[in-house]
Amino acid sequence: MTTNYSAQYFINGILQADIAILSRAITLVESTNQINQNLAQEIINGIIFKTGNSFRIGVTGVPGVGKSTFIESFGKEVIANGHKLAVLAIDPSSNKSKGSILGDKTRMEELSTNPNVYIRPSPSSGNLGGVTRVTYETILLCEAAGFDFIIVETVGVGQSEIAVSKVTDFFLLLMLAGAGDELQGIKRGIMEMADALIISKADGDNLNKAKAAKLEYAHAMHHFQKSQSGWIPRTDICSSISNLGIKSVYKMIMEYRQFVLSTDYFLVNRKQQQFELFSSSMEDHLKNYFYSSIFIQKKIKEFHLLNNTDSIQPFLLAKNIVDEFFKNNEIE
């Protein structure tokens, strides 16, 4: 489905913080239709001068860790401090299971009715490159509409947290105080990306377990390599029921923001992220061209038809095919 509205219509609407128009522009960004894609790029072109001024945080954690209730409590703290908040979700499981992140908006009842909050679940179908692009461009649109605090929520079990880390300034990992096997629930690589590891549901009978888990995680993270920013990742506990720790998470994030602004890492990192988005996107397009080529498709088919597994020279074959692919080529 395409639209009859012009790019300028969307640009004006977004700059005037018209939420309905913002939502429709995001739908264009998400669309795989080429006409919609072109329109989306035109819209972004028109609003890009008003982007980049938000603080972007990624929130991840396994299902059941309480991401939605955390964001509900934390988000209230964010808007209490005068921000306009956009909550985006990357949900790689949304095709498979229902009731996943943000599927049920009522889980953020108070936030979703607040005029200073915009909540947007994202379908996030497609490959990692596509997910990263949609998330990044959605952030830009939200920023242009005046949202100066962006939360990107994802389930920390797939590759979506890599996408998130490429487009956010701060990475917050929510974890449960488990029974043993503390480090099993989540991939170590994700823990290494975290700027803060927050133990959720630290209330009632669970409070002491959460305190113990905090120490254990702090010990484990101690072994990690220092992050590029120079920031030492923090470990803390919180409860969305008792509101324990919510204010201090906000304070910590502001402290981080101050720190990376003072060291210039904030801008260096943003620039670095843009270059990574640029080059991985180029490589995605490059591979698309390559694998769409009839010649390459034929060669791959031929490879699969080879019977004698022992007499294949995969590296020589690969080199010859790519040489031939570029042979009649005017590229210099």
Next chain:
Amino acid sequence: MTTNYSAQYFINGILQADIAILSRAITLVESTNQINQNLAQEIINGIIFKTGNSFRIGVTGVPGVGKSTFIESFGKEVIANGHKLAVLAIDPSSNKSKGSILGDKTRMEELSTNPNVYIRPSPSSGNLGGVTRVTYETILLCEAAGFDFIIVETVGVGQSEIAVSKVTDFFLLLMLAGAGDELQGIKRGIMEMADALIISKADGDNLNKAKAAKLEYAHAMHHFQKSQSGWIPRTDICSSISNLGIKSVYKMIMEYRQFVLSTDYFLVNRKQQQFELFSSSMEDHLKNYFYSSIFIQKKIKEFHLLNNTDSIQPFLLAKNIVDEFFKNNEIE
């Protein structure tokens, strides 16, 4: 440096199990000189009909875990069972530190003087694709020279174990019984690749700790996804001093071999590995062409010169550049 000998000279030498000629052929495989590369490919072409008949295992573990002494003890068991053994090493740290894997051959004193054993340290400089190619083609040359059991040794701290997993039939991870933090020493992704996790140095005061660690690891690995082969990864202890567990590791590997031969996974996996080597090599060459292009280098330079970090559209820019790269192109 190039050679005056013909491909046929090397082919004959390798097929006659001439170790000096084998070694020089491997040096050609490792060379980045294009003339040597071409000669190496010609040699491989001439011996490939005699390859594929070995059993290939990868052995990894952090420095200090006792890989060399394990391979010394285990290798003796392998040749006692009538095999001819080649030990190859991928050592990504060889440029930085001395005394790393196989740097000091005397650490495998008995093996290195046995006529049925060939030990070859590999410089493994360069990128992952290059390391994978050198290792794979070295395996082929050794097989053609009659070695029917190949051990590829690597340090399990970098990406080299990914290269190893792409060219071997069985992946053995050596670990130490540590004090706490059992799962911290090695990336979880590597543990997930292992077909067997062996606790080394299970002797003297360390024996009980090793037994405890075995249980702990077995418990941890229980949570991992089932491997594609259908094989349930094993956990065991061993000592290169008392020889405890060495025979049973060999037995286990033979059991695995029998299992994957019976299920056809052995050949399916080899074919799958070849396809992965083929396609990742194609992508490496593709990227080489791309980034060698003067046009692309200019565009990347331009990107870095952009000042206003806020008005860059990395995805649109990437698409336009790749489109232009292919514009004057006769590829179909």
